[in-house]
Amino acid sequence: MNFIASLAVQAIKELYQVEIEESAVNIQETRKEFDGQVTVVTFPFTRYSKKSPEQTGSEIGDYLVAHASEISSYNVIKGFLNLSLTDEFWLQALHEELLKPDFEDIPKNGKRVMIEYSSPNTNKPLHLGHVRNNLLGFSVAAILEAAGYEIIKANLVNDRGIHICKSMLAWEKFGNGETPESTGLKGDKLVGNYYVRFDKEYKKEVEALIASGKSEEEAKKEAPLMLEAQEMLRKWEAGDHQVIHLWKQMNAWVYKGFEETYEKMGIAFDKVYYESDTYLLGKDIIEEGLSKGVFFKKQDNSVWIDLTADGLDEKLVLRGDGTSVYITQDLGTAQLKYDDYHMDNSIYVVGNEQDYHFKVLFLILKKLGKSWAEGLYHLSYGMVDLPSGKMKSREGTVVDADDLMAEMVETAKQRTEELGKVDDFSEQEKEVLYEMIGLGALKYFLLKVEPKKRLLFDPNESIDFQGHTGPFVQYTHARIKSVLSKGAYHEEPFDVQPAGLEASERELIKELVKFKSVIVSAANDYSPAIIANYVYEIAKLYNKFYHEVAILKAEDVRLKEFRLNLSAATAKVISKGMGLLGIQVPERM
């Protein structure tokens, strides 16, 4: 569509003797209710023409039609110049953009980007909040890869700390030697139960202490369980054999559980970092900052940075006793990641509750003069809330990831059986299909919403399978595949030039040829939602086309061939687009 902008620039120059930038030409899609496909907004040009918007539009319109064979006609409504492009133009675009085997390839741009996501704690199973994080990370990685980046998918596992000790301690005290094998529980679930158990017992102790006259603050600090957990953390840091053994064993249970969940979810990583390996990093960066005068020391030896000039606060970066805080570790880990991969960009997929933390982290790295700090980006997303409010693992008010996925698959099964279209499938084929649809519905539901928006999930209201949903798009794909197979379609060079395009065909082509630019803008915005909405639009337009024109029973063979090709191109875009969301599409459903 670029030729229209440059031609418009030419027109302004010749008609009104004014030189303008191409970017000053506002081009948009023509709204449905008007004739044409592309619209140039001509209001801004009236200052050059010194004429009415209508007259200006006509003059430019005449010029464009005279100078571009692709433009067949125009109409002017107020300051809008609506252009109709020839059918040949659209067919050509379809041909060039979509009917090649490597149609979706965007050349590599030579840039490397790391995307860190998931980053679970090993004291509890994954819940719906993690699901959003995982799907976002995986999808953004796929989108960036499609846009030409080299991708490293990283996971930073939070495998140590006081919260891990809490579940360890509770298991030691109340577990009676339970194991995943002895209980039949998934490892992460088993460990999660003890995390909840700790909280329960701890609260009892606190209440007892309060009853005996302590203040709430004192009680929370002095409860024996808390003291024991802290002692356990000290032993862990000292390398105590028994504690380390227990830690390794319980983490191993959790990892096995996570693996199952990740596999079901269909996500994976190229590199896993463990906080137990990285938590001591960052101290040399503190030294560096002190010597550069970026940080300063207080009387108690604690180290700070003053960010008040940047509108933030003073921030502690190292405790007075020399131990790390969260940001110390993150400073060190950021350096480690860069040393490992020398990437151009590094993306952190982390909830918006940590917006401030990342703002500070990136700012500190810039102040330290790290050349790579410019490439850091916090992909912040909104929390997933229940109607009752926030999910809290400790209180057990969470939507469990495994349960949710299983429910979705079950619903998909019921739906599919009711419709009875795949009764001839083998049991195994059915299982595969149910998973594809159930997970497709879930993933689409979570990804179609702009990441930064908060998401409300009502467990009592099931996720839809109709309308603006994953299954709708999947269904459209299956429908196309069915037509293609009945039409004995096989990919081959096509040169069919139908006498004239139907409106529904033109609309579909117009949307299809946007595919690559949509990938690019989704990559620039780190937004799977853009892909999700685009793919939905494609599916809708295809269904309209499908209902309005006959494909297999087209008037003549050439027309049928063309429509089969158009269908095949649509299927490719749907399949590839859904793939960018981590959603598979079936041949039949």
Added chain:
RNA sequence: GCCUCGGUAGCUCAGUUGGAUAGAGCAACGGUUUUCUAAACCGUGGGUCAGGGGUUCGAAUCCCUUCCGGGGUACCA
């Protein structure tokens, strides 16, 4: 208090660097199948784009301000 992100139809969401009469889905109502998959299609109703001001040919979009909601503002992570 300060910082930050949200607020668009009953509900869930789209809405490009400011552009035409603000769009989808769900829910409601009505229609479409002897014809390529009805998980579909077509139609009807439904709006103070949170409120107010400003910038301009033009504002859901940019600026200011008020209100409502989330999050942050820890020697927690």
